[in-house]
Amino acid sequence: MARSSRRQTPAWAPQDLSALRRRAGVSGGRVTNASAIYDPSPGGSQSFANRANSQLSQRILSSQTWNLGRVSGATYAGNAWELSAKDAMSQAGL
Amino acid sequence: MTPPRARRCEPVMGTLATVELHDPVPDRRVVDEVFSWLHEVDQRFSTYKVDSEVSRLRDGGLTLPECSADLRLVLDRCADLWQRTDGYFDVYATGQLDPSGYVKGWAVQVASERLTASGAVNHYVDAGGDIQTRGRPDDADEWRIGIRHPWQLDKVSSVVHGTDLAVATSGTYERGGHVFDPRTGRPQLTLRSVTVVGRDLAETDAYATTAVAMGSAGLRWLAGLDGYECAIVFEDGRAYESAGFRRTAATFSTP
Numbered sequence: 044m045a046r047s048s049r050r051q052t053p054a055w056a057p058q059d060l061s062a063l064r065r066r067a068g069v070s071g072g073r074v075t076n077a078s079a080i081y082d083p084s085p086g087g088s089q090s091f092a093n094r095a096n097s098q099l100s101q102r103i104l105s106s107q108t109w110n111l112g113r114v115s116g117a118t119y120a121g122n123a124w125e126l127s128a129k130d131a132m133s134q135a136g137l
Numbered sequence: 138m139t140p141p142r143a144r145r146c147e148p149v150m151g152t153l154a155t156v157e158l159h160d161p162v163p164d165r166r167v168v169d170e171v172f173s174w175l176h177e178v179d180q181r182f183s184t185y186k187v188d189s190e191v192s193r194l195r196d197g198g199l200t201l202p203e204c205s206a207d208l209r210l211v212l213d214r215c216a217d218l219w220q221r222t223d224g225y226f227d228v229y230a231t232g233q234l235d236p237s238g239y240v241k242g243w244a245v246q247v248a249s250e251r252l253t254a255s256g257a258v259n260h261y262v263d264a265g266g267d268i269q270t271r272g273r274p275d276d277a278d279e280w281r282i283g284i285r286h287p288w289q290l291d292k293v294s295s296v297v298h299g300t301d302l303a304v305a306t307s308g309t310y311e312r313g314g315h316v317f318d319p320r321t322g323r324p325q326l327t328l329r330s331v332t333v334v335g336r337d338l339a340e341t342d343a344y345a346t347t348a349v350a351m352g353s354a355g356l357r358w359l360a361g362l363d364g365y366e367c368a369i370v371f372e373d374g375r376a377y378e379s380a381g382f383r384r385t386a387a388t389f390s391t392p
Contacts (some may be wrong), residue, residue, distance in 0.1 A: 116285030
């Protein structure tokens with residue numbers, strides 16, 4: 044299970060510090076959160092903010108092909124014909 | 138990928154819905170019941186249909202006490218979300234009553250609950266990219282759900298996996314700026330894609346919409362939520378993930 048999920052997970056490049064350094068702070072060889080980009084959290088407390096900072100990290104956006112169906116995305120709008128065609132194509136693996 | 142034992146895909150609620158059953162001997166009638174429910178929700182809650190219950194409440198043809206228990210429940214949940222999101226989840230963000238940001242996720246979650254109650258405990262329900270799964274695709278596998286890349290729409294940017302997952306993505310790349318910042322009354326365009334993973338879709342989906350409405354402040358707000366994982370892509374290409382986003386199995390599996 045773990046093996047197959049690693050295979051399907053794309054290789055991020057978190058080691059690519061040169062790319063990240065331009066985007067985020069680096070401290071002691073570790074990429075720190077780019078907290079400067081955050082707006083003040085609406086109504087957020089300091090402990091909440093600390094938790095948030097420890098939970099989030101910046102990533103390089105990567106892409107991979109995916110033909111297994113089951114995709115989460117922003118809801119598309121279209122007429123019924125287009126949607127049916129889209130499903131027919133996905134069923135046919137196109 | 139484990140193929141479903143029964144699958145149906147159909148346009149509803151202005152998008153495409155898919156139901157998959159993965160139990161050994163699925164009862165296909167429960168799939169019909171799910172689609173009946175989704176079409177019923179469309180009729181009753183659509184803001185585009187002038188005779189829907191929501192439209193009549195909005196236009197003053199109905200009073201709140203005259204509304205169905207379902208609609209009052211939805212409005213109660215929306216009011217609760219409004220309080221918990223500092224006003225950013227706002228059914229009046231456009232100036233008119235529009236609970237659509239809650240209805241789809243809620244309708245899919247209810248459909249999923251009905252499937253479980255009917256004995257179809259291993260299933261996948263998807264309405265326009267907002268997904269509720271229960272159980273597993275088969276005994277030896279977990280659900281694997283791709284997250285659409287917000288520029289390369291035929292590709293995915295990551296994959297989440299686990300059992301009993303709800304996965305919701307909200308963003309601007311399909312329908313443009315349709316989520317409004319209630320503070321400005323204008324579409325919020327800062328975040329191109331926000332994905333939230335949780336256990337139950339109604340809340341999970343509402344949180345994704347909330348973050349889009351908040352703009353860059355949504356990043357920190359999402360990361361502070363217990364029990365949810367998130368991935369955010371800014372319009373300028375910056376991408377962020379919570380620590381457990383790709384390890385959702387550990388977070389959401391039922392023991």
